[in-house]
Amino acid sequence: MEIKQNILDALNEWLTPTFDTATHEAIKELMTTSPAELEESFYKNLEFGTGGMRGVMGVGDNRINKYTLGKSTQGLSNYMHKIFPDKDLKVAIAFDCRHNSKTLAKVVADVFSANGISVYLFSDLRPTPELSFAVRHLGCQAGIVLTASHNPPEYNGYKVYWEDGGQIVPPEDDAIIDLIENLKYNEIKFSANEDLIHYIDTEVDQAFIKSTIENATFDTSAAAKENLNIVFTSLHGTSITLVPDVFAQAGYPNVHIVPEQAVPNGDFPTVKSPNPEEPEALTMATALAEKTNSDIVIGTDPDCDRLGVAVRNNEGKMTLLNGNQTMLLMTAFLLEQWKKARKINGKQFVGTTIVSTPMMMELATNYGVECKIGLTGFKWIAKMIKDFPELEFIGGGEESFGYMVGDAVRDKDAVAATLLICEMAAQAKENGSSVYKELIQLYVDNGFYKEHLVSLTKKGMDGLQEISQMMIDLRENPMKEINGQRVIMLEDYQSSTAKNLLTGEVTTMDIPKSNVLIYYTEDGSKICARPSGTEPKIKFYISVNSTLDCVEDFKEVESILDSKIKNIIAGMQLS
Numbered sequence: 001m002e003i004k005q006n007i008l009d010a011l012n013e014w015l016t017p018t019f020d021t022a023t024h025e026a027i028k029e030l031m032t033t034s035p036a037e038l039e040e041s042f043y044k045n046l047e048f049g050t051g052g053m054r055g056v057m058g059v060g061d062n063r064i065n066k067y068t069l070g071k072s073t074q075g076l077s078n079y080m081h082k083i084f085p086d087k088d089l090k091v092a093i094a095f096d097c098r099h100n101s102k103t104l105a106k107v108v109a110d111v112f113s114a115n116g117i118s119v120y121l122f123s124d125l126r127p128t129p130e131l132s133f134a135v136r137h138l139g140c141q142a143g144i145v146l147t148a149s150h151n152p153p154e155y156n157g158y159k160v161y162w163e164d165g166g167q168i169v170p171p172e173d174d175a176i177i178d179l180i181e182n183l184k185y186n187e188i189k190f191s192a193n194e195d196l197i198h199y200i201d202t203e204v205d206q207a208f209i210k211s212t213i214e215n216a217t218f219d220t221s222a223a224a225k226e227n228l229n230i231v232f233t234s235l236h237g238t239s240i241t242l243v244p245d246v247f248a249q250a251g252y253p254n255v256h257i258v259p260e261q262a263v264p265n266g267d268f269p270t271v272k273s274p275n276p277e278e279p280e281a282l283t284m285a286t287a288l289a290e291k292t293n294s295d296i297v298i299g300t301d302p303d304c305d306r307l308g309v310a311v312r313n314n315e316g317k318m319t320l321l322n323g324n325q326t327m328l329l330m331t332a333f334l335l336e337q338w339k340k341a342r343k344i345n346g347k348q349f350v351g352t353t354i355v356s357t358p359m360m361m362e363l364a365t366n367y368g369v370e371c372k373i374g375l376t377g378f379k380w381i382a383k384m385i386k387d388f389p390e391l392e393f394i395g396g397g398e399e400s401f402g403y404m405v406g407d408a409v410r411d412k413d414a415v416a417a418t419l420l421i422c423e424m425a426a427q428a429k430e431n432g433s434s435v436y437k438e439l440i441q442l443y444v445d446n447g448f449y450k451e452h453l454v455s456l457t458k459k460g461m462d463g464l465q466e467i468s469q470m471m472i473d474l475r476e477n478p479m480k481e482i483n484g485q486r487v488i489m490l491e492d493y494q495s496s497t498a499k500n501l502l503t504g505e506v507t508t509m510d511i512p513k514s515n516v517l518i519y520y521t522e523d524g525s526k527i528c529a530r531p532s533g534t535e536p537k538i539k540f541y542i543s544v545n546s547t548l549d550c551v552e553d554f555k556e557v558e559s560i561l562d563s564k565i566k567n568i569i570a571g572m573q574l575s
Contacts, residue, residue, distance in 0.1 A: 003039075010042040010061055018186045019067065026059045040460060048177055052167065054148050054157035054535075057100060064148075064156045066107045070188040072158060073108050075180030076142065077115035077189075079172075084141055089117040092138055092200075094131035095146035096238050096303040097264035098156050101125070105146045108158075110192035123199040125264060127238045127304030128159070129413035130208045134200070136165045136410075137207055147303035150275035151535065153267050165410035166382030170512060205242065208415075213250050215406040216419040218337045224430040225251045229294040230422060233258040233285040235274040236265040237302030242415055250419055252426075256292050258285050268302070276301055276308025277401055279320050286310055286318045296425045296435065300414040305378075306401040307414040309421055311435040324357040324451045325439060327397035330417065331360065332442055333424040334395045334405070335367040344368060349388065351381040351396030351404075354493070354516065355528045355541040359442075359449035366446060369394065375493070375514045376530060378402050382410040399451060399541065440554050448548040450561040454540040454574045467531050467538045474517050474529055483567045485521035492517055527568065542568055 003011070014027055030038040041060030046053055046068055053072060057064045080089050091112050095105035102125070109119045120138050122131075128145050135143035143161035151157070160168045160176070168176065230247070232255055234240040240262055247255045260270050261284060268274040271281050276299045285297045289310070297310035297318060309326050313319045321329075331350055338344050349370040352360040364371035370391070374380030381396045385407050397403035402412030405420050425435050443449075458466045478490050480501065491498045493516040496509045519527040528541040544564045548557050569575050 003035075004043070007039060007042045011038075013185065014042075014059065014061075016186075023059050023065075023067070030059070043461060045181070048173065052157060052159035054151065054155060056154050057156050064104070064158070066104065066190075067185055067188070069104055069108055069158055070111050070190060071183055071185060072160075072180050073111040073144075074115070074188045075183050076160065076176055077112055077117060078183075079176050079179050080117065080141055081115070087141065090120065090138065090140040091117055092120045092122075092131060092134040092140045092143040092161075093145070094122045094126045094128065094134070094143075096128070096148075097125050097236060097266050098146070098148060098302065099153065099266040100156060101146045101266070104156065105144075107190070108144055108146070109197050110190055111188060113193040113196040114189035114191050116193070117196065119197045120200050121197055122204075123201045125238045125241060126205075127242055127300075127415055129305055129409045129411055129415055130204065130242065132161055132165045132409045132411040132413070133208045133211065134204050135161050135163065137204060138200075145303065149303055149305070150273060150277075150301045152273070161411070164382070164386050166386065167377075167379035167411060169379050169383045205245075209242065209246055209249055211408045212246055212413075212416045212419060215408055216416040216423065217250055218333075218423055218427075220423050220426050221430065222251060224426040226253055228252065228254065228296070228422060228426040228429060229292060230255045231258065231285050231289040231292065231294045231297045232256070232418070233261045233282070233297075233299040234264075234304075235271060235276070235281060235299055235301065236261055236263065236268050237274060237300060237304060238264065239300040239304035239414065239418075240264065243300070243304070243418055246415060246419055247422075252422060256288055256294060258288055260284060274302050276306060277323065282308055282310055282320060286320075289318055295429060296422065298418050298421065300418065301401075304414045305412040307403070307417050307421070308401055309435075311425070313436050314434075319436065321435075321439075322451065323397070323399040323401040324359070324449075326401065326417075326421065327352070327399070327403055328357065328359060328363060328442055329424060329435060329439055330397065330403055330405075330420050331395055332363055332438075333420070335363070335369060338394055339367060347390065348392045348394050349384070350394050351384045353377070353380065353398045354518065355530060355539075356397070356399040357449050357451050357543060358526060358545070359446055362446040362449075363442070372396075375512060376516065378404070378412045385410065399453070437551075440548075440551050443548045443554070444551060447545055448554075448557055448561065449543060449545040450558065450565065451544075452542045452565045452569075454542065454569060456538050456540075456574070457536060458538065459536045463536050467536075470538055471515060471517065471529065471531060479519065479572070482519060482521050482525070482527060483564065483571050485523045485525060487519050488522050489520040490517065491520075525564065525568065527572070540572070540574055544568070 045061045046055045095101040109121045131145045141163045148155035148157040282299045299308045310320045361371045393407045403417040405416040493514040516530045526543040
């Protein structure tokens with residue numbers, strides 16, 4: 001096999017004395033046994049996406065390892081010294097249950113300390129939202145969490161947070177990336193100053209739990225809490241370190257934890273994928289719910305920033321809610337609590353993203369609250385809090401099972417969201433209702449919106465090219481009709497333009513650029529195409545809607561919306 005020049009150049013660099021013997025041996029092994037894997041490992045630099053840097057662990061520029069993380073950390077250290085020249089710099093670091101997370105977290109801590117930056121490193125695995133909280137709690141300028149969220153076991157990742165507790169956004173992200181890309185590996189300082197590395201745990205845990213309970217509980221009676229039967233699973237992840245304590249301190253005694261999934265394990269042995277978006281991930285939890293006659297099932301992903309929820313439908317069967325539904329339920333509950341407390345005065349807002357349900361806008365409007373819409377990725381919702389300090393943030397979320405309650409944590413937070421959905425469930429049950437009944441009532445009051453996600457995986461270099469071509473085709477030759485409905489509007493977030501396809505009128509959109517296209521049809525359907533920033537996937541987000549005159553018509557109208565979604569998928573050849 002002929003090795004391309006750019007790969008050859010990278011190999012020659014990685015075989016220099018800058019890199020350790022183990023790395024050299026691993027590269028030589030790939031050269032003789034896995035030339036295709038060698039090419040995948042070196043053909044490009046691992047990039048920052050919407051969730052930071054995420055990839056397969058191994059040697060090479062396109063892999064997660066001590067050198068690629070060291071380079072990112074050195075670049076970040078240089079940037080911090082440049083931006084905060086007169087401050088005693090501090091950074092907080094957390095890590096999840098994945099293989100090598102603890103080791104890589106220490107490497108990152110070493111590099112920061114070698115650059116004269118004080119490090120507050122969690123002594124053991126912790127949820128990502130606690131890291132976001134810790135950044136502000138400890139007065140840090142930045143934070144890092146080692147996690148690959150719900151990706152397969154061979155992945156790891158590196159998420160960067162800024163002094164507001166949110167993930168990095170423009171202009172910091174581009175400036176940091178520029179510094180990283182111009183660094184050479186021999187410029188990385190790996191020699192730790194151990195005096196600058198401080199281990200943290202219990203004090204921050206208790207502060208975080210206290211903050212969570214203050215933000216996510218709303219005068220639920222002790223009887224209602226005792227009457228709610230909960231099944232919880234950590235899916236082998238970090239939430240087991242905190243969520244049981246949150247339940248106990250918040251006064252929820254009847255919590256059944258799935259024992260087979262309670263021990264952190266980077267192999268995730270009981271699930272195909274530790275992703276609460278996947279129904280299969282909550283199979284063991286729903287089985288335990290049937291055994292214990294529980295009202296609600298909650299599962300969190302490995303780094304505990306997203307949650308999946310299952311509740312009993314009107315027939316008593318456990319039904320998995322999607323991310324849009326849980327977001328709507330929690331937002332509606334928060335808005336109602338704020339309304340009851342007479343705290344809504346026109347100076348509040350909720351937040352969501354361009355690929356999430358448009359029903360969030362309807363819901364907010366009906367409460368007299370603004371709904372701000374940002375790009376995909378929770379960092380944009382957190383940025384809203386920073387950009388609009390004159391407004392109070394109530395809550396917000398996105399379709400991919402992430403939610404944020406208030407502004408104490410500036411990222412999606414499955415610890416607070418878990419408590420919030422239980423507050424809602426407990427109060428609904430006490431009032432003779434249920435979470436499911438409340439959802440249907442929301443559809444009656446705000447319009448019945450139904451969403452569906454089609455995710456197409458395209459691995460490797462060829463897959464990347466295929467995804468790119470799909471976006472080019474959709475952009476340059478836009479569909480004029482979908483499911484018998486004329487396309488009336490095409491929003492192109494890469495060019496920041498919205499084009500009326502009926503009149504040809506083009507308007508400019510004031511929003512950061514992103515490789516996203518949204519089609520709108522004349523019947524109110526919305527189809528969004530977006531390549532993933534963290535996985536080899538292209539995603540199509542479909543939203544359809546109708547009026548729902550009464551609760552009794554729910555199944556009939558749902559069937560009509562399901563057919564509409566099916567026809568859109570067939571018409572766009574997405575199956």
